[in-house]
Amino acid sequence: MNRGILPLFLLPLAGLAQIDPQRATEFFNEAKTLCEHEGGKLWKTSLCGPIVFADPATKTIATNQPAPEGPRPRVLGFANTAIDWGGVRWTTISWPFLTALQGGQGQVMIHELFHRIQPQLGLFIPDLPNDHLDTADGRYWMQLEWKALSRALDSSGGTRLAALRAALGFRAARRSRFSGAAESERTLEINEGLAEYTATVVAAASSLEATRHAIQQLAKAPAEPTFVRQFAYPTGAAYGILLDAYAPGWTHRIQPGDDLGKLLEASAHIRPQKDVEAAAESYGGLEIRNWEARREVEQKAYVAALRRRFVDEPVLILPPGRNFSFSSIGMTPIPGEGTIYPSFRIAAAWGTLEASAVLVSPDSNKxxxxxxxxxxGKTLKGDGWSMTIAEGWVLGPGPRAGDFQLLRER
Structure with missing residues (x-):
């Protein structure tokens, strides 16, 4: 099949650094090659589709097909996501993020291309918070599950089955200790885990390479500052590859209400390990417990500092918005108050905000x-943030003395 140079559409902004057309073309061709080689086998539909790279600093974009006329979506350049633009669903990727990677751009692009087709597969569902994965106990059982999944991926026969039983046992033990954990974890594994599984297998040159990469992801996962959202990426890749072994074609049958662990349990004809405390010993449970005990002391002090800064002391309260981006690395729950979202950017009816961190309320309403x-003037600046207020909005006093809030102008 002819895989010649893809058309590149670049909109420049004079006087500033711009997206490199040559590099953009190389990335577009890499994505095209990967998704054409996959050929729609995984999900019965092609992953190929419209892509836009955007640089928020220069306001330049590069697209692999002509960009729609009219205003651009505000989220361009701030988030890796899927958007509707000009009546077409596009994959949008931040150019600074993509070019900062030390390899792996193909996997990132496939991950985001899957999100573009996810709604048509019926697999795009609201996910729920996983604050329990920032507790010592939640982190302990998650790391044990990762270790057991890694052993299962790296073995076969009876050794693999024993590791799978242990992984499912650790998973069940964690979920039994936290109300709602099974559903909240399941939804994120469907939303992000399936995307990462797809990216891992499509970007790999062979099934062996995909397995090795999944093992690497599991090995790196414990070093993440928090597991609140990050857990679903390595877990989804691991369960997906194991399902490939025990239930070929499972991607054609999966439903939005399915649980990846339950699917594996049924297809491998196994039951979770019951004596999880004994099993934990062979997976370094004591070492993990000791590490988490030390981390918990430090984390409590860190959360207390965040609580002072974002709750106890005066704050500026802003309405919610739909077009926002953030880094899932370092998301930190403040019990009873919400979750800290790092590297937060939003473009809403009330204006735009760029912040090193934002507290999002539990109901996401502020x-x-x-x-x-x-x-x-119309620009506000504070500790770690800056924003521009849109016409029709004003700054007013907040509900507490010293607080501020953004209000519609009367």
Whole structure:
């Protein structure tokens, strides 16, 4: 099949650094080659589709097909996601993020291309918070599950089955200790785990390479600052590859209400390990417990500092919005108050905000950043954040003394 140079559509902005057309073309061709080689076998539909790279600093974009006329979506350049633009669903990827990677761009692009087709597969569902994975106990059982999954991927026969029983046992033990954990973990594994599984197998040159990469992801996972959202990436890749072995074609049958662990349990004809405490010994349970005990002391102090900054002291309260991006690395729950989202950017009806961190309320109905703001016309600045207020909105007093909030102008 002819895999010649893809058309590249670049919209420049004079006087500033721009997206490199040659590199953009190389990335577009890499994505095209990967998804054409996959050929729609996994999900009965092609992963290929419209892609836009965007640089938020220069406002330049590069697309693999002509860009729609009219205003651009505000999220361009701030998030790796899928958007509707000009009546077409596009994959959008941040150019600074993509070019900062030390390899692995193909996997990132396939991950995001899967998100583009996810709704048509019926596998795009609302996910739920997983605050329990920032506790010592939640992290302990998650790391044991990762270790057992890694052993299963790296073995066969009876050794693999024993490791799978242990992984499912650790999974069940964790979920039994936290109300709602089974559902909240399941939804994120469907949303992000399936995307990462797809990226892992499609970007790999062979099934062996995909397995090795999944093992590497599991090995790196414990080093993440928090597991609240990050857990689903390595877990999804691991369960997906194991399902390939025990239930070929499972991607054609999966439903949005399925649980990857339950699917593997049924297809491998096994039951979770019952004596999980004994099994934990062979997976370094004591070492993990000791590490988590030390981390918990430090984490409590860190969360207390965040609580002072984003809850106890004066804050600026902002309405929610739909077009936002953030880094899932380092997301930190503040019990009873919400979750800290790092590297947060949002473009909403009330304006735009860029912040090193934002507190998102449990119901996602408000955002909070430290006050007081420095006011420069329609621009506000504060500790670690800056924003521009849209016409029709004003700054007013908040519900507590010293607080501020953004309100519609009367």
């Amino acid at each position: 955002l909070s950043v430290p006050a007081p703001p420095v006011i420069e």
